[in-house]
Amino acid sequence: xxxxxxxxxxxxxxxxxxxxxxxxxxxxxxxxxxxxxxxxxxxxxxxxxxxxxxxxxxxxxxxxxxxxxxxxxxxxxxxxxxxxxxxxxxxxxxxxxxxxxxxxxxxxxxxxxxxxxxxxxxxxxxxxxxxxxxxxxxxxxxxxxxxxxxxxxxxxxxxxxxxxxxxxxxxxxxxxxxxxxxxxxxxxxxxxxxxxxxxxxxxxxxxxxxxxxxxxxxxxxxxxxxxxx
Numbered sequence: 677x678x679x680x681x682x683x684x685x686x687x688x689x690x691x692x693x694x695x696x697x698x699x700x701x702x703x704x705x706x707x708x709x710x711x712x713x714x715x716x717x718x719x720x721x722x723x724x725x726x727x728x729x730x731x732x733x734x735x736x737x738x739x740x741x742x743x744x745x746x747x748x749x750x751x752x753x754x755x756x757x758x759x760x761x762x763x764x765x766x767x768x769x770x771x772x773x774x775x776x777x778x779x780x781x782x783x784x785x786x787x788x789x790x791x792x793x794x795x796x797x798x799x800x801x802x803x804x805x806x807x808x809x810x811x812x813x814x815x816x817x818x819x820x821x822x823x824x825x826x827x828x829x830x831x832x833x834x835x836x837x838x839x840x841x842x843x844x845x846x847x848x849x850x851x852x853x854x855x856x857x858x859x860x861x862x863x864x865x866x867x868x869x870x871x872x873x874x875x876x877x878x879x880x881x882x883x884x885x886x887x888x889x890x891x892x893x894x895x896x897x898x899x900x901x902x903x904x905x
Contacts, residue, residue, distance in 0.1 A: 682739045686742070718740065728774075735780050739905050747792065777789075784877035787879045788881070789880070791882075798853065803857065821844065824861045832870045849868060860872045
């Protein structure tokens with residue numbers, strides 16, 4: 677293909693957003709996401725929530741898809757009772773992003789899940805989540821850092837072969853892996869930090885926030901895969 681591949685990034689609706697004289701509902705996405713897509717050589721398209729039946733048509737217009745970070749996944753989605761430490765539900769966002777993931781997998785579209793996006797990918801494939809872990813979100817609103825070690829022989833391990841320090845902010849994690857997924861990176865405490873779907877198309881989830889760092893290799897690998905479509 678010619679030109680830069682079009683990478684869609686999921687967004688979310690937020691009520692009471694203020695700018696200038698206005699206070700309205702807005703479709704939001706932290707600027708680090710489109711900037712990372714652009715730095716990696718892609719064109720960024722923001723995908724506001726829509727009805728699930730429109731996911732396939734949306735995916736058909738894209739060369740790659742990013743499911744962004746955000747609130748906790750509703751525990752009922754993976755057959756669990758809600759823990760007191762699980763955050764408020766976001767049912768419309770869960771439904772839309774799960775539909776996007778399903779459509780991307782069906783279309784063999786290159787797919788990257790970031791933080792919540794990785795957890796949602798795992799849930800979409802029948803996996804479960806740990807509803808609270810300590811040590812990965814120290815101060816509210818502040819990203820921490822910790823080392824992540826790749827699993828040799830995985831796609832992630834080929835993209836980032838060495839142990840790296842990554843920006844992190846999460847309190848949930850992958851428990852049982854979804855069907856077909858393998859773990860491709862771990863934190864020192866054993867937390868699964870990356871998952872991937874081996875096969876003919878590129879599917880990766882990372883638990884950290886590459887959009888808050890300087891390393892473009894993960895997003896670069898998505899853009900490269902999208903360029904090859």
